[in-house]
Structures are given as C-alpha cells and as structure tokens.
Amino acid sequence: MREFGRFLIATLCGLVLAVGVHIASILATPHLAEHDAFAKIAPTLTAEKAQIISAPGGEDTWMPLPDPAIAVAACAYDLRDGPMRVSTRTGSNLLSFAFHKQSGGVFFAVTDRAAVRGELEIVAMTARQLDEARAAEDENEPSRDVRIVAPEQQGFVIVRVAAPTVSQRFQAEEAAKAVSCITEQED
Amino acid sequence: MHALMPVSKPVTTRIVPTAVLIVYALLLALGLGLGSTYLILNGDPPFGRLRIGPWTAWPALGSADADPYMRAILAQRGAVPLAIGEGLGFTAVTDSEGRPLDSACTYRVGSVAPTARLWTFSIYDQNGQLPKTELGRSSFTSAEILRDQQDQFTIALSRSLQDGNWLQLPGSGNFSIVLRLYDTPGAAGTGLNESVFPAIRRVECGA
DSSP: OHHHHHHHHHHHHHHHHHHHHHHHHHHHHHHHOSSSHHHHHGGGTTOSBOEEEEOTTOOSOOSSSOOTTEEEEEEEEEGGGOOEEEEEEOOSSOEEEEEEETTSOEEEEEEGGGOBTTEEEEEEEOHHHHHHHHHTSOTTSOOOOEEEEOSSSEEEEEEEEEOSSGGGHHHHHHHHHTOEEEEOOOO | OGGGHHHHTGGGGOSSOHHHHHHHHHHHHHHHHHHHHHHHHTSOOSSSOEEETTEEEOGGGGSTTOOHHHHHHHHHHTOOOOOTTTEEEEEESBOTTSOBOBTTEEEEEEEOOOOOSEEEEEEEETTSOOOOOTTOOOEEETTTOOOOTTSOEEEEEESSOOSSEEEEOOSSSBEEEEEEEESOTTTTSTTOOGGGSOEEEEEEEOO
C-alpha cells in the first residue's frame, strides 16, 4: 500500500509537470518554429515591391491551402530601420493588406474599400515613431497618412488581389506585384 | 536523536528507489506534455471553433485575439490566415449528414452562399494540395459560377463528367472543401446561420 501511495504521488507529479511542459511548449512554438511565415517572407525585407508568394492558380507555393483565385504577395518589414509605407493604386477587383506580427497574428487589415481617390496607403510605425512624426508635423498642414502602430518591430504585410475569373489572373498578379513597400528613412 | 531513528528506518526497506520514481515522473511529464503538443500542432485549433452545418471556421485565427494554440499551429505550418478584415474561410470535411467527403462519391453543393463581395469554392485532396485532374480546375468563384433564374447555384463534385458547375474530384481518398468569403459583413462570425450556407448532399457512391 505504501509503495502504491508513492507511485501515485509520482504519477500525480508527472501529470502536473506534463501540463507545464505542454503549456511551455505551445507558448514556445511560435518562437522556435523555423519555417513559419515570417521566416519564409524575411528575404523580402530589402525589396521595395511586394513579392509574390502564391500566384493565382495556387501552384508552386509554400502556403498551405492556396486559393487559386487569389494572388498573394508579401513584404517583410523591420521598423528599426524606420516606418514602413505600403501603398498601391486600386482597381476594380478586391485588394487587401493584412499586417502580421513576426510572432504570428494579424494586427491590422484593410481592403480597397478604404482607398481614397484610388489610392490605398498605410504607414506602419512603432509608438515612438508615431510620437516623433506627430511632433515634427506642421499644425496647419496635418499629415493625411493613415498611421497604424505595430505591436512588434518586425512583421510582414500580406497583399491579396482577387482574380474572379481565370482571365484576370495575370492582371491580379501584376497588381499584387505593383504594391510598394518602402521604408522611410528617419531624419 | 532518538526521535529520528524510527523515521529513517523504513527508507532502507523501500522496494522501488525514490530516484526511479523521480525519473518515472519526469519521463511521464515529458512524454505526455510533448505528446499532447504534437497532437495539437497536427490537428485543428481546439478552441474558438464556429460550426455551421458541415462548415467550420476559426474567426479568431486572423485577429489579434488568436489564442496561443492558434499561434503555435500557424507558426508550425507557416500558414497565413485570412485576417478578419479580409474575409473568413470555412472548411468542410464532411457532407451535411456528417459523413466524410470521399472522392469515390458524387456530391451536389448548393444553392446559396453568404453575402460577400467575392466568394471562392475550392477543393483540396487529403494532403491539402489542389487536386490535379483532367479538368484542370479545382475551384469556382462567385463571379464565374452558373446560376439559375432564382440566382441559385449547384456545384457538382464528381470524378466523372457532370453538366453545369462541375469540379472533378481527385483519384482517390478523402477530400476537403474550403469556402472563402472575401470582404464579408459576417467576417467576425456573427449573423451567419445554416440557411445561408450551401448544403453538401451526397448523391451516390459508385465504383
């Protein structure tokens, strides 16, 4: 009986520790995963245009379950180099920007419905850069930029452009590639 | 000194040494802890499921509210989910009666879809790849689908030629359907119910 009691206590300890191991490993996965989306998009850090990661048709892409009717392009950013300005001219087809954190999770998304005079332009910056931009602003001529504060310094923007019919796929791919992602140099 | 003697005595008579029990507890913790993590990472997110008939979505997947399980699963797969502001993707792995989708069968899917600026209907084989079939097409969009006079549609899923909106199923195995609603007012998962989703009816299962 005494042996059984000790065995029971050891099992209980094991179960409690197992819960801890489970929680720790789940929380650590986004930081340890080497093949997450950011790692695959990171080579686009220096590019000034969004790079196609899934062309319409859904072939030759690392994205799981690609939608064949959507052109997906991405650009990675590192706000330590300065704020990131993402802009494009919109057309008649659905176009969207989604801002993802490096550790996973979307913090902002917008579609071309928010475009002003056919231009969709978003500036992602850190809280400190936003303060600086506000301080540097001329009160009589406030900036018209749409500014969003990024919770992390690194991340990526996903551009999706729809091709409702097969014949529009080429056009959608070109539209996705035409999105510019420019890091604004800090003065 | 005398009081300590009876306490230390039974230690020498234990059958299983304490060290063995400690190793057992640690191995149990590692095995169960990592094993359960492995199972979670290879399955669906356990929480935040929105189930409407045969269709399932995880609305929080593309939002800042994604739970740690969702983040871990996304990171491990290198997946890029649709953001709440972009749309919402619904997956079906069973028909409307709960039977797994089998490519040996013929299905009819219709006849309505939720309000969205654009929706796409794609089929994937059991490896999550777009099936390569003779038809050369594995998806429809709301813009290219043929509708009847009541503005309703039917998509036929079968290995053999069907009239109307036909998608050819892969050669064998199970398959899944993903219905993506782009720029939809229901992206947060509210205001959606089974009556606005297409039903998946199994017509027959043949050779």
